[in-house]
Amino acid sequence: MSASSTDRAIRRPRFSLDTWAIIAASVLVLAVVVGTLPRVPW
C-alpha cells in the first residue's frame, strides 16, 4: 500500500456497524419528520 493511501485510510473515520445503523436511522427519521420522504407504504 502506498504511503498516500495509508494516510487516507488512517484519516478516514472508522465507524462500527452500530454507529452506521444509528446514523442511517437518524437520517431516515429526520427525512420523515421534515417531510423529504413521501409516505412509506407497507
Place this chain on the structure above:
Amino acid sequence: MSFATTADDAAPTFGRRLIELAPGILLLLAIGYSGKLIEQTIAAYGKANHLALPNIEYVLWAIVIGLIIANTVGVPKIFRAGVATYEFWLKLGIVLLGVRFLLGDVLKLGGISLVAVALELTISIVLMTWLGNAFRLTPKLTSLLAIGSSICGVSAIIAAKGAINAKDEEASYAIAAILALGAIGLFAFPVIGQLLGMSDHAYGLWAGLAIDNTAEATAAGNLWSEQAGKIAVLAKTTRNATIGFVVLGYAIYWATRGEAQTIEHKGAFLWQKFPKFVLGFLIVSLLATLGVFTKEQSADIANLSRWAFLLTFAGVGLSTDFGEMRKQGLYPFIVGAAGEIGIAVLTLLIVLAVQPWLPA
C-alpha cells in the same frame, strides 16, 4: 461485516464500496419482496376462493427462498458483500422499531424481561458449562458456547474471543453450533408455541429469551405475529445489553488463570462491548414518548423498520450454509443442541411463570 475501511484495505472510496454492496442488497430486497408477494398472493387466492388458507408470513418465505439458494446453487461472489449487510439492516430495523415502544412500555416490559433475562443468563451459563465439561470440550470453547447461548450468539462469541484469547477454530465451532440451532429454533418455536396456545407476549418473550442470534430471534417472533416480533426484539435487546458484563466476567476469570490479558479499565471495557444500537433504539423510543412524531410520521418510521427487517430475513436465509455447519464436527453441535433444548425448556417455564404479569 463492516462498512468501515481499515488501513489494510486499498482504501476504496465510499462510492466504490456502495457499488460493491449494491448487487447483494438488491438480491436481499428481491428475495424479501418475493416473500411479501407470496404471502399476499396466497391470502388473495384464499379470499377469492373462500378458502381458509393458513397465513404464512413473508418472513418464512424470505428465509426459505434464501436457504434454498444458499444451499443449492450457493450465493455467487458478486452478491456476497451486499448479503453480509443483513446485520446492518437488522440493527437499523431495531433502532427504528423504537417508535413503536413508548418508554413506559419499555420500562414495564423491560422490567419483566430483565428478571427473565437474569434467570436465563444464569441457567444458560451453568448448563452449557456443565455440558461442555461433561463432553470434555476445551474449556475456552465451553466458555464461548456458554457466552453465545446466554447472550447474543455470534456478536457475543466474537466479542469474547478476543477478550479470552480463544482460538479461531474454537470461535467458528461455537458460531456454527449457535447458528445451526438458531435455524432449527426458527422453525420449531412457532410450532411449539401453537401447540401450547401461547399469547403474543408470552411467545415473543420466549423467542427473545431462548433464541441466541438477534436476527433469528427477531424472525421467529415476526413469524408468529408483529406484536410477538416487537416483544422478542425487546427481550433479545435486553440480553444484548448485558454482553459487556458477561464477557468482562469471563475475561477476568481467564486473566486470573494467566490465559488472557488483564483488563485495567473495566468501565471503558464495558462501554466498548456495549451494543450501541440499543441506545439508538432508546432514543427513538424517547422521542416517540415525548410526542415528537405525529401519528402518520410514527407509521412511516415503523414501516421503514419493516422494510429493513424484510432485507434482514432474506439475509438470514442466504447466510445459513448447512454444509459449512456439518464440517464443524459433531461434539460442539451435540453440546450446543443439548444445551439449547435445555435452555428452551427452562425459559419456557420462566415465561409461563411470569405470564400473569404480561399483558394479554
